[in-house]
Amino acid sequence: METTLSSAFWALLKRDLMLAYRHRNELLNPLFFFILVVMLFPLGTTPEKQLLMTMAPGVIWVAALLASMLSLDTLFRADYEDGTLEQILLSPHPLPVLVLAKIIGHWLVTGFPMILLAPLLGVFMYLPGEGIVTLMLTLILGTPVLSLVGAIGMALTVGLHRGGMLLSLLVLPLYIPVLIFSANTVGADMADMTIKGQLYFLSAMLVLAITLAPVATAAALRISLE
């Protein structure tokens, strides 16, 4: 049977989703973290409506960013340890495409549920209805960037035994533009200002990340596995 690139892509995506399903308890950790961090803010500061509303976009986005970083370890670590990552590297198919399948799988089980949880957290933080819609829009554009950029950092540190700290140092500075533009978008929308510019910027970052991150991740994996 001749194998095609698309069949390899879908098989890898399906495999990663199946593995995620068989480890669903581990999968819930970043999501619980996401909810808990946001829920603790009203307790730690003040339950006052006006203040929480102003803080909401920043708080929810910081929590999303940290939760996404926590979950990066699942992206390549297990595959590295059991040698299946080696097998993926040895496939005759182009590695960036296979890597993209893994990143999409990662986003589907981490970023995507966060988008679905966002309205609930918005209500916790007294975000008005249109604020919640904008928040979800920024998460739709922003969380894939987190997975894509995080994959580069994870690929670089996968060969290290304790790469956790290094990973945050590598990845966090690259996450900051996403954080600034996203939180600003929601804030500007609530102040009845136009948000087109920010959304364009976020979309541009997403396009840039989709095009370049898989190539960079593939190169980083080849270095890490040497």
Add this chain to the structure above:
Amino acid sequence: MGESPSGLSVNSISCTRGYRELFSELNFLLEPGHILRVEGKNGSGKTSLLRILAGLAQPVDGQVLWNGQDIKSPEACYFQNLFYLGHKPGIKYELTPVENLCMARSLFGFARDNGIEDALYQVGLYGFEDIPCAFLSAGQKRRVALAQLLLTRAKLWILDEPYTSLDVVAIAFLEGLFKKHVHNGGSLIITSHQPVEIADCQLRRLALPATQLEEVH
């Protein structure tokens, strides 16, 4: 170079680990239909050599050619012709043997579409197809990975310690497979601490840190 030699040729490669030189100026040609057994003490660079030959690591110096072309160049079609199995299991313990082999089929493209069940039957995993590999014994896990040998179309097999945790029956089966592969014009590179006795095959030996091959038969 005038004519391009068929098979795998290694041109004066060197490899270092840290500040230590494992081997240097290693040269050999492995034609189709030959078996190469790499020997050496622990830490003599057997695995490093195999990883270089599989394109996973870069030699410090020199190059590896497949049918006269660099293994990294797309024209060589090297990775369509390579099956590599390292120390690590190379299978997912959470998945069943069938799921693991289906994944490998999508990555590498096997010769037969419906041979998976048959391959598992032949390696003695009949009745274990749908049990996650985590519940199998070490030897059975190894058999799942080695079942790929029955399915792959690769011309060159590079196997790092394939006999680890296998029983006598499985080793005999594997040797039969090697023989068939070599007689069909395939070649094989293997490391093993156990003696490899494969009757009527062209067997060569490379004892690291030596840099020349020896003919055994």
